[in-house]
Amino acid sequence: MDLLHKAVTLVMCTLTSFGSFAANERTVTDEKGMFTITGTPQRVVALEYSFVDALASVGVSPVGVADDKDVNRILKSIRNQVEPWTSVGMRPQPSLEVISQLKPDLIIADVQRHSPAYDDLSKIAPTLILKSRGENYQENLDAAMKIGVVLNKEQEMKSRIEEHKLMMAEYKTKFASSDTMQFAVATEKGMWLHGPESYAGSVLTSLGIKSPIPNETERAYLEISLEQLLKTNPDWLLIAPYSEATIADTWKKSPLFNLLNAQNQQHVVNVSPQVWSLNRGMHAAEQIAQDLSELLSK
Incomplete structure (x- = not known):
């Protein structure tokens, strides 16, 4: 009977362990299909x-971040x-060697930037590949929820997203202006409008802010000339x-720039690239809303 009892106990323990293992198995859909993980990534x-x-x-x-070799590119509120x-180097081409040395048990990669390296990354650790570059506001929240599930922190992420939505809804009640608002990125060589399908553009839409290009839904980013900016006329x-x-500094010297509604109303404002473009996420969206609150209350 002792041997039988031990055998039964062993089988029950095995089944219990397997049941716990299976219960802890989580699956999400990423950009490569079904991603399944067990345990809690450390x-x-x-x-x-x-x-x-x-x-x-x-x-x-995180133990490693593709931070473009500058921690200050990540929002201080996140740091x-x-x-x-x-x-681990630059976002377009992170160092596989450094990543491997960190011995990760989870890598989170961007489908647009890192698909070519997916197989190599997957040899190092399970690799969750999601949309980041080019995502809109809702897609970002969806990706955050998937990350929460994979991290075994589904309830924590749900709570954080709900808190975020309440905060954004509160900000929205403050924005009753009928003015159109356009966000753009500018370099020495050009200016790109971020349309309603861009991250910043979709955050503005969610806050009830009107876009001067509401029908531009095919492209997230539009490179424009000064003449095209005048047609947009936010x-x-x-x-x-x-x-x-x-290039905005150059355009400001042109008489044409003075024809812009925004220029006439002294509504041409520089904002943080880190907040408005580089750092897509709940922290960034909340800071965008805070920036708007300060601008529109002046």
Whole structure:
């Protein structure tokens, strides 16, 4: 009977262990199909800024980040919530060697930037590949939720997203203006309008802000000339400068620039590239809303 009892006990323990293992198995749909993971990842490498935002939102510190070798490109509000990380280099081409040395148990990659390296990344650790570059506001929230599930922090992420939505809804009640608002990125060589399908553009739409190009839904980013900007003619023009001197500085010297509604109303304003363009995520969206609150209350 002792042998039988031991055998039964062993079988029951095995079944219990298997049941716990299966219960802890989680599956999400990423850009490659079905991604399944068990356990709780402890060493996460994030290859886009938006993924760091999601990790910080549920109290997870990445061991490695593709931070373009400059930690200050990540929002301070995010850096304050996580431990220091090891840089794995540039987002377009992170160092596989450094990533491997960190011994991650999860890599979060961007489908647009990192698909060519997906197989190599997957040999290092399970690789969750999501849309980041070119995503809109809702797509970012969807990606954050998937990250929460994979991290075994589904409820924490749900709570954070609900908190975020309440905060954004509160901001929205303050924005009753009928003015149109356009966000743009400017370099020395050109200016790109971020349309309603861009991240910043879709955040503005969610806050009830009117776009001067509401029907431009095919492309997220539109490179424009000064003449095309005049046709758009927003009441507000928010510019994120990607260099010390930009084409906007050149355009401002032209008499044509003075024909802009935004210029006539002194509504041409520089904003942070880190907040408005580089760091897509809940922290960034909340800071965008805060910036708008300050601008529209003046």
